[in-house]
Amino acid sequence: xxLDPDQSGPASLLGHARRGFTGTVQALKGGNAPSxxxxxELESRLIELGFVEGARVEVLxxxxxxxxxxxxxxxxxxxxVRRREAMAVVVI
Amino acid sequence: MExxxxxxxxxxxxxxxxxxxxxxxxxxxxxxxNYPGVTVERKQGFFVTPRGRQVSLIDLPGTYSLRGRSPxxxxxxxxxxGRAKGETLPDLVLCxxxxxxxxxxxxxxxxxxxxxxxxxxxxxxxxxAKRRGIIVDVPALSAALxxxxxxxxxxxxxxxxxxxxxxxxxxxxxxxxxxxxxxRPHSVAELRATQREADRIIAASVxxxxxxxxxxxxxxxxxxxxxxxxxxxxxxxxxxxxxxFAWAQPGMELIAGGFExxxxxxxxxxxxxxxxxxxxxxxxxxxxxxxxxxxxIILIFLFILLLEDFGxxxxxxxxxxxxxxxxxxHGRAFIPLLSSFxxxxxxxxxxxxxxxxxxxxxxxxxxxxxxxxxxxPVYTLIISAFIxxxxxxGWINLQGLVMFGLYAVGIASAMxxxxxxxxxxxxxxxxxxxxxxxPDYKLPRLKxxxxxxxxxxxxxxxxxxxxxxxxxxxxxFLASFPQAPTGATDPxxxxxxAAIIGRFIEPVLAxxxxxxxxxxxxxxxxxxxxxxxxxxxxVYSIEGGKEAAEQIxxxxxxxxxxxxxxxxxxxxxxxxxxxxxLAVIKRETGGWRWMWITFFYMLALAYVAxxxxxxxxxxxxxx
Numbered sequence: 234x235x236l237d238p239d240q241s242g243p244a245s246l247l248g249h250a251r252r253g254f255t256g257t258v259q260a261l262k263g264g265n266a267p268s269x270x271x272x273x274e275l276e277s278r279l280i281e282l283g284f285v286e287g288a289r290v291e292v293l294x295x296x297x298x299x300x301x302x303x304x305x306x307x308x309x310x311x312x313x314v315r316r317r318e319a320m321a322v323v324v325i
Numbered sequence: 326m327e328x329x330x331x332x333x334x335x336x337x338x339x340x341x342x343x344x345x346x347x348x349x350x351x352x353x354x355x356x357x358x359n360y361p362g363v364t365v366e367r368k369q370g371f372f373v374t375p376r377g378r379q380v381s382l383i384d385l386p387g388t389y390s391l392r393g394r395s396p397x398x399x400x401x402x403x404x405x406x407g408r409a410k411g412e413t414l415p416d417l418v419l420c421x422x423x424x425x426x427x428x429x430x431x432x433x434x435x436x437x438x439x440x441x442x443x444x445x446x447x448x449x450x451x452x453x454a455k456r457r458g459i460i461v462d463v464p465a466l467s468a469a470l471x472x473x474x475x476x477x478x479x480x481x482x483x484x485x486x487x488x489x490x491x492x493x494x495x496x497x498x499x500x501x502x503x504x505x506x507x508x509r510p511h512s513v514a515e516l517r518a519t520q521r522e523a524d525r526i527i528a529a530s531v532x533x534x535x536x537x538x539x540x541x542x543x544x545x546x547x548x549x550x551x552x553x554x555x556x557x558x559x560x561x562x563x564x565x566x567x568x569x570f571a572w573a574q575p576g577m578e579l580i581a582g583g584f585e586x587x588x589x590x591x592x593x594x595x596x597x598x599x600x601x602x603x604x605x606x607x608x609x610x611x612x613x614x615x616x617x618x619x620x621x622i623i624l625i626f627l628f629i630l631l632l633e634d635f636g637x638x639x640x641x642x643x644x645x646x647x648x649x650x651x652x653x654x655h656g657r658a659f660i661p662l663l664s665s666f667x668x669x670x671x672x673x674x675x676x677x678x679x680x681x682x683x684x685x686x687x688x689x690x691x692x693x694x695x696x697x698x699x700x701x702p703v704y705t706l707i708i709s710a711f712i713x714x715x716x717x718x719g720w721i722n723l724q725g726l727v728m729f730g731l732y733a734v735g736i737a738s739a740m741x742x743x744x745x746x747x748x749x750x751x752x753x754x755x756x757x758x759x760x761x762x763x764p765d766y767k768l769p770r771l772k773x774x775x776x777x778x779x780x781x782x783x784x785x786x787x788x789x790x791x792x793x794x795x796x797x798x799x800x801x802f803l804a805s806f807p808q809a810p811t812g813a814t815d816p817x818x819x820x821x822x823a824a825i826i827g828r829f830i831e832p833v834l835a836x837x838x839x840x841x842x843x844x845x846x847x848x849x850x851x852x853x854x855x856x857x858x859x860x861x862x863x864v865y866s867i868e869g870g871k872e873a874a875e876q877i878x879x880x881x882x883x884x885x886x887x888x889x890x891x892x893x894x895x896x897x898x899x900x901x902x903x904x905x906x907l908a909v910i911k912r913e914t915g916g917w918r919w920m921w922i923t924f925f926y927m928l929a930l931a932y933v934a935x936x937x938x939x940x941x942x943x944x945x946x947x948x
Contacts, residue, residue: 269681269755273513278760280516281389283428285524293542297551298647302656302759304549308428309533311545311763313643313656318758 247290247305248320254292256324258284258307266321275321282314283307284322331380331496332413334404336437337421338429339387340636340764342449345773346421346479347384350488353776366674367400375486376493383415389429391436392510395680405440406506417495418444424454424461424476425765427531431523434470436511441504444472445495447488451476453767458534465530480770541765545640554644561637565628566732567725569621569701576620584613599805606866607801610859610877612794618702618855619785625667625698626781627774634769638663639761646759652740653747655679656759658688662739665695666732667781669906672697673913681757687746689913690923693906694739694899696732698785699854703897704731706858710878711890735898738930800860803845823864837896837935838889838943847902854902888942895938901927 244259248266261279263272270278284290284307293311294304302315337343347355351370368384385404386397393399400409407414420437422430427448434446448454448461467474475491478484511519548554588609595601632638638660646656654662657679665672672692679685696704708724717723803823810820826848827841834844846860862877865884881890901907901924911920 267755268758270758275758276513277390277392277511277516278758280513280520281429281432282760282762283520285517285520294545294549294643295551296643296647297555298651300551302643302646304545304643304763310426310428311541311765313639313646313759313761313763315646315759317756318760 244323244325246320247292247303247322247324248316248318250292250303250319250324251300252292252295252303254290254324256290258286258288258290258322259325260286260323261321262323263321265323266318268318268321270318272321275318279318279321282312283310290322290324328378328496331378331417331492332383332415333380333417333419333492334383334385334415335419335421336385336401336405336433337387338389338423338433338762340762341387341421341423341426341430342479342767343387343421344384345770346447346449346477346485347382348773348776349479349485351382374489374493374496376497378493378496380492380496382419383412389433390511390516391440391508395677397677405437405442406508415442417492418442419492420444420446421449422446423764424448424451425457425459427461427527428520428523429762431470431526432516432520434472435519435523436508438471439506439508441506441508443495445491446470446472446474447477448474449477449479450767452478452481452484460532462530466526469526469530480772544766545763548637548640549643554640555648558641558644561632563729565625566729567722568628569624569728571722571725573620573624577617580617580619581613584609584617587613602805603798603801606804606863607797608794610862610866612790612797612859616786618698618705619782621701621705622667622698622785623778623782625701626778629664629667630774630777631769632663634767634774636764636766639763642759642761643763649740650756652743653687653751654691654740654743655681655684655688655757657761658684661688662692662695665692665697668697668699669693669695669903670909673906673909676913679757683751683754684757686914686919687743687751689910690746690919690926691739691743693901693903693910693923693927694735694742696735696898697854697903699903700897702855702858704728704894706861706878706881707890707894710882711885711887731894731898738899742926742930796856797859797863800845800863804864836939837932838886838892838939839896839935840885840889842884843889843893847900854897854900857897857902887947888939891942891947892935892939895934896931899927899931899934901931 245256246265247258250256261276261284263270263275263279266275268275288308289306291306292303293306296302300316302313303319304311304313305319306312335343335347347368347370351372354372355368355370366386370382370384372380372382374380383404385401388398388401391398391402391405393402403409404412405415405418418437418440420430420434422434434444437444446467448463451461454461461476463474463476473491473495475487477488548557588605591601591604591609595604632641641663642656642659645659649656649658658676661672661675661679663672664675669692672695673689676685676688676692679688705728708727712724712727715723717726800823803826804821806822807820823845824841827843827845830844830847831839831841834847839847842861842864845864846857848860858877861881865877865880885893907920907924910923911917914920
């Protein structure tokens, strides 16, 4: 099950978010991300860095090449993730 | 009867100020070793509480959970649970949280509570939290968590008195409320539930200001800018290398002058003969030519520790992730590789933060290509002897520029090797994730930095006093015996064992422009790279006779061609000449295989690079 990033609905993936995006974590879907980690492991690590449902997120910075990785403010912590892994975070 | 040693372990998330609290509690009463069987650093310190209780404190590696995904995190888990070999079950777990960043820390505390060990929580950096308008209701937090909570300011005098009082109180209560251990790895649902509970507790007992740390945000706006950020990173590295070359000069001249005076004093005091030659040529000129580089080593460690404490290292990893990803490296590899500029050994050990085995192996293989501080003596000597100290483009020192170039070649070849490894060996694997907290900037703690630089400087001096000293004695012996027959016309060294060995290897190295003196110097250089400089010093000073008191650099300038000098520099960019690095690689990779791979690939690169450099330089007329 993948979410279409371009769909007109309000939910989108953090992996597609541009600098300046603000929103709230709606769900974690580890299977969404083309990561080398298993869905469970990826979700565990995201939670350990503060990505739980309801957490406010803001994309603060983007890298030079392919706008990757991104620096995301999760509540009051700043976390660097690659877009690849950020695909597991559904934001609204 | 004296109370038994009270065992406390320090647990906390990365960047929570755990180490500065450790330093504040124990001062310099620390010892660093390894846990048996693994290469995780075991930092233990001792202190006495106000009421006179003897305490042993262990600083455990930072972790976000007890799941144990890397060797470091496994140690933290095993020590807390009393499973680690040779460790006693801790009497008290001292959790440390950065008071400005409680979210992840409180989740860890809630998970730790399952272990049933007596716990206290120290809210560190409480002064910064207060300044930012973060108000913590400490009694409410303590009630919600069910453990004692104190505030602490590790960097300020008296900032840990509450903590010491609490430790005394806990140690005095005879039956600590140790609960049952029902900890097991949390499932995703449990992690989520715990984080929710943590958020609930924080919402009830902590009031956060509307505005976050604006200072960090403002600095990051520039430092993490896709273009300016990289330019700043390049500028920082450039300044660092210029500084190592230029700022260290006065200190180095002072030390060199001191050893020269000492040598002259020995020459004037002792009768000419074997003892005088041993002290002057073997000990003083040998060891002295290495100790001279102490100022540079202090400077490079100072820069690295400052950047780490400031919080810049994680930013550098962020900026470099994709660039290094192009070479098949993980962004986290940046920190180990940057440490390798000081020394490959801590660098290789720092690869433990990379939890993916393939990424870790690649990083270990290329770490020795980063120009370590032991190469600085070699580079400095050759550069100052052969490269004119003139200014180019008005302000850049040409010698500094060449130094920068040598570092750049090292980095470029490391990237190239990494790319080849990834391409040929691990092409089909998806890259490991890059997930890293970017901590708020903190003003570096001077005391902590001073302690770090001091430890490194002492390690260097200790090496100079042991490994390097014994190698110098060996070189002096080889260069002095057998002695020249009476009536010999050639310099005495031509009859020595050193000359025999050197001439034996010389044919292999001749295509690189190396003479037999270099061949001799390369052998003890296996023990430590900087020994080669000392060995050259000894060989040439014995050979030189009257020139003995002169600077080794001036001697080389008359004996070597520019092509030989450049070839020697090229050799040292790649040469695998450091027995301790190879030993660490063997230990960290768990076998001989990767050690030999490293050794032979570097040797091959060194030979080819020198061959090319020498021939190009000769064809340009530098022969």
